[in-house]
């Protein structure tokens with residue numbers, strides 16, 4: 001096979017890698033991208049997109065189920081609905097497939113060459129790709145490592161049999177009657193909630209005293225309440241010890257030190273993800289690490305000249321939009337433009353019910369940074385749009401400096417608040433003050449009005465409360 005030479009070689013076509021390659025191609029950089037699986041990476045194939053598709057299906061199913069059970073207050077009645085999970089999964093696969101093709105099309109449109117196979121460094125400038133038809137050698141001036149992350153396994157509970165990761169959970173043939181979720185973080189709660197709505201009896205086992213421990217307790221309270229309403233039982237300060245002798249239950253040590261068996265058809269382990277550091281030749285390069293991740297600087301440069309790294313392989317927060325932003329920045333740098341990481345915040349959304357959004361600093365984090373702060377919080381019980389959508393749980397909270405009212409952080413919990421992440425990110429990125437948000441006309445009736453009211457509340461003159 002003839003060797004390929006290029007200016008930029010990107011390893012991994014997840015959101016970090018494919019955005020980097022597309023932007024580099026647009027900028028006229030001679031770019032090659034290598035992917036051993038499908039374009040779109042974890043995000044598109046086993047992460048963000050398939051999970052949100054199933055969450056949407058679960059929401060729709062729950063709505064019709066409630067109507068059939070006579071629990072709908074809108075005057076809608078129905079016969080008992082049925083769920084065919086195989087059809088749901090096939091619809092989800094259709095969405096993923098369309099997006100896969102979309103990413104490949106965009107790469108081609110930008111003039112990027114795609115090579116399918118597993119890439120392995122020979123040295124900092126040469127990569128060998130095991131393709132279906134043999135070894136392809138690629139020589140390059142610059143490399144971007146975008147190999148992403150994979151599910152973390154618990155030594156006492158290896159994946160296999162009834163013990164599954166998020167990847168398998170997104171493609172189950174039928175709804176498990178009893179689902180035990182180990183880890184009450186992002187994935188565990190997003191998918192645990194969806195399966196509870198599909199009809200599984202769900203138990204969440206969380207090692208720490210609270211679910212979603214990365215957020216403050218006030219923000220997660222509406223989520224915990226809703227889990228209770230959905231019949232999800234949550235065991236906090238509980239440790240998963242392993243499978244029962246028969247393999248049909250999870251043995252846990254509960255907060256009081258007692259052992260308990262939780263019968264389960266499936267055990268979904270979602271205790272975090274780890275960077276993909278093996279299989280691509282790290283040993284040939286000897287790059288510096290930051291803990292378990294690759295160490296990068298403010299331009300995503302690793303410790304080796306000409307070798308960049310982006311996305312989950314470079315650390316927290318492991319989010320698709322962080323990977324994309326890093327990818328875009330590195331493409332610009334490789335094209336000769338002066339860029340470095342200057343983002344003020346990386347918004348995060350947890351697609352639970354209700355949804356949680358955070359951007360910037362929480363009140364506790366702002367205080368820990370030494371700021372004297374003003375906090376304004378506006379509840380969805382006082383928002384007309386939330387009432388019309390039966391989504392009154394939750395609130396929007398704005399955190400600002402007390403002296404000059406610069407907004408430091410915005411958090412929200414509520415139905416559909418994921419869409420407010422854009423407004424929150426924009427406000428912080430543009431250096432908004434409370435007066436800027438309060439002085440912006442927010443269309444009525446929308447959930448966004450709660451954002452304006454939270455800013456007004458921090459200023460001491462909310463109108464609708």
Ligand code: FAD
Pocket residue numbers: 011012013014015016017034035036037038040041042043044046047048049051117118119120146147148149166187276279280310311312313318319320321323351
């Ligand atoms: P990845 O998407 O992991 O892509 C890396 C790619 O590199 C893969 O395609 C892999 O096959 C390829 N690769 C690895 N090694 C090689 C090699 N040697 N040769 C060739 N190719 C290689 N984030 C959000 O922001 N929002 C969400 O709603 C969200 N939901 C999620 C839900 C789930 C269930 C999961 C698991 C994750 C979710 N995430 C979400 C996280 C998000 O998926 C990741 O942050 C994101 O995919 C990271 O992008 P990346 O480009 O760094 O890596």
Ligand code: NAD
Pocket residue numbers: 154182183184185186187188190205206207208211212213238239240270271272273317318319348349350351
């Ligand atoms: P996570 O870090 O969000 O949650 C892991 C949870 O497992 C934590 O609450 C932790 O305390 C708990 N835990 C750890 N070890 C345990 C043990 N032995 N027993 C019981 N509980 C234990 O990790 P995740 O849910 O696997 O998600 C991985 C990453 O993927 C996230 O950090 C996030 O970056 C990304 N993700 C993002 C989204 C989103 O943006 N909406 C959705 C899913 C995943």
